[in-house]
Amino acid sequence: MIPSGHMQTLTSTLQIKTLQSPTTSSRKTAQTPLQIPLSMHPIHKNITETKSQKESYNINGPFCLGIESTADDFSVGILSFDGEVLANVISAYVPEEGGIHPREAARHHTRVAGKVLREAFQRSGIKPQDILVVAFSQGPGLGPCLRTGATAARALASYLQTPLVGVNHCVAHIEIGKLITGARDPLTLYVSGGNTIVSAFEAGRYRVFGETLDIAVGNCLDVFAREAGLRQKKEALGAMVEQLASRGRVFAPLPYTVKGMDLSFSGLLTAAVQLLHEQKLHLEDLCFSLQEVVFSMLTEVTERALAHTEKPEILLTGGVAANKRLQSMLSVIAEEHDARFCVAPKEYVLDNGAMIAWTGILAYQHNITVPVEKSLVKLKWRLDEVYAPWAEG
Ligand code: FE2
Numbered sequence: 001m002i003p004s005g006h007m008q009t010l011t012s013t014l015q016i017k018t019l020q021s022p023t024t025s026s027r028k029t030a031q032t033p034l035q036i037p038l039s040m041h042p043i044h045k046n047i048t049e050t051k052s053q054k055e056s057y058n059i060n061g062p063f064c065l066g067i068e069s070t071a072d073d074f075s076v077g078i079l080s081f082d083g084e085v086l087a088n089v090i091s092a093y094v095p096e097e098g099g100i101h102p103r104e105a106a107r108h109h110t111r112v113a114g115k116v117l118r119e120a121f122q123r124s125g126i127k128p129q130d131i132l133v134v135a136f137s138q139g140p141g142l143g144p145c146l147r148t149g150a151t152a153a154r155a156l157a158s159y160l161q162t163p164l165v166g167v168n169h170c171v172a173h174i175e176i177g178k179l180i181t182g183a184r185d186p187l188t189l190y191v192s193g194g195n196t197i198v199s200a201f202e203a204g205r206y207r208v209f210g211e212t213l214d215i216a217v218g219n220c221l222d223v224f225a226r227e228a229g230l231r232q233k234k235e236a237l238g239a240m241v242e243q244l245a246s247r248g249r250v251f252a253p254l255p256y257t258v259k260g261m262d263l264s265f266s267g268l269l270t271a272a273v274q275l276l277h278e279q280k281l282h283l284e285d286l287c288f289s290l291q292e293v294v295f296s297m298l299t300e301v302t303e304r305a306l307a308h309t310e311k312p313e314i315l316l317t318g319g320v321a322a323n324k325r326l327q328s329m330l331s332v333i334a335e336e337h338d339a340r341f342c343v344a345p346k347e348y349v350l351d352n353g354a355m356i357a358w359t360g361i362l363a364y365q366h367n368i369t370v371p372v373e374k375s376l377v378k379l380k381w382r383l384d385e386v387y388a389p390w391a392e393g
Pocket of ligand 1: 351
């Protein structure tokens with residue numbers, strides 16, 4: 001439990017840091033400083049958490065706090081340096097209409113930041129002064145969302161006088177997947193609304209073996225779902241498509257576009273939407289066809305990368321990783337290549353603060369930190385630009 005006086009001081013610090021943010025773009029967000037007074041917060045939607053209550057562990061510090069805010073989720077994770085997850089609180093922004101509007105999502109993050117932070121501390125059972133390192137998702141992602149999380153992290157690190165670590169969001173998905181599933185050196189398929197990447201570690205970095213040439217696979221499924229009139233409520237759009245697809249029986253051919261090791265989904269999406277508007281097929285059959293084509297493309301590229309790298313595991317991560325049909329296709333190729341198929345529980349494949357905290361710990365242990373004045377966010381920060389010495393075998 002954070003003493004209320006302590007939290008109030010944190011609140012003031014967060015507001016001050018927002019106004020002093022060093023980037024030109026983040027100065028724009030200074031008009032809406034983080035609103036931390038917790039008693040005034042509306043209840044935020046869809047907060048989840050994993051292991052909580054320090055009583056259930058016998059854990060000693062040090063601890064790292066990680067802040068994730070690249071897109072529609074604002075999340076705070078707290079981990080011990082030996083990899084125990086003490087808290088992983090996620091608050092999801094759900095747009096009323098259409099896709100994610102970056103400024104609206106950032107406004108959501110600003111609104112819930114204080115509550116999510118407080119809840120993470122409460123669940124972890126530790127005090128702010130027990131935190132040794134603060135980590136944040138520095139990129140890639142949506143500018144306004146990234147800057148909101150970065151501002152909170154800078155303020156917290158300055159107030160607690162801890163080192164700050166800027167974490168690459170894509171690397172973090174891989175590292176938390178390895179931690180939770182026990183994978184040592186996987187070939188990773190990272191599939192979400194913003195990313196579609198096949199990667200594996202080689203010579204100091206996670207290398208990209210294949211990626212989308214246009215939209216991400218999760219975006220393709222979400223746009224199709226919205227065109228079909230589906231609306232996100234409790235369930236994600238991708239989960240609704242999956243349910244409909246499970247009842248589909250008729251396969252409609254759609255453009256299958258694999259170019260070398262890269263993939264393209266935009267033409268396929270256009271064709272699927274055209275078929276939808278023609279109304280000659282049941283929605284279940286269209287969802288079934290869309291999933292079969294999209295996941296076959298992903299599986300083909302993943303299998304080729306697996307055959308080339310001979311990695312011992314396939315790790316599936318990102319929001320689309322929860323899809324059972326994709327999991328089953330990848331399990332088959334894993335078995336054929338004597339590899340282990342690994343996928344973490346949902347709260348660790350979605351965007352989450354725990355993955356940022358864990359990667360922050362790995363980087364900190366290799367003396368990789370960033371001064372506050374150089375901690376600008378990197379909207380297009382590629383996975384293969386990150387030096388990852390901790391992943392060396
Ligand atoms: Fe992600």
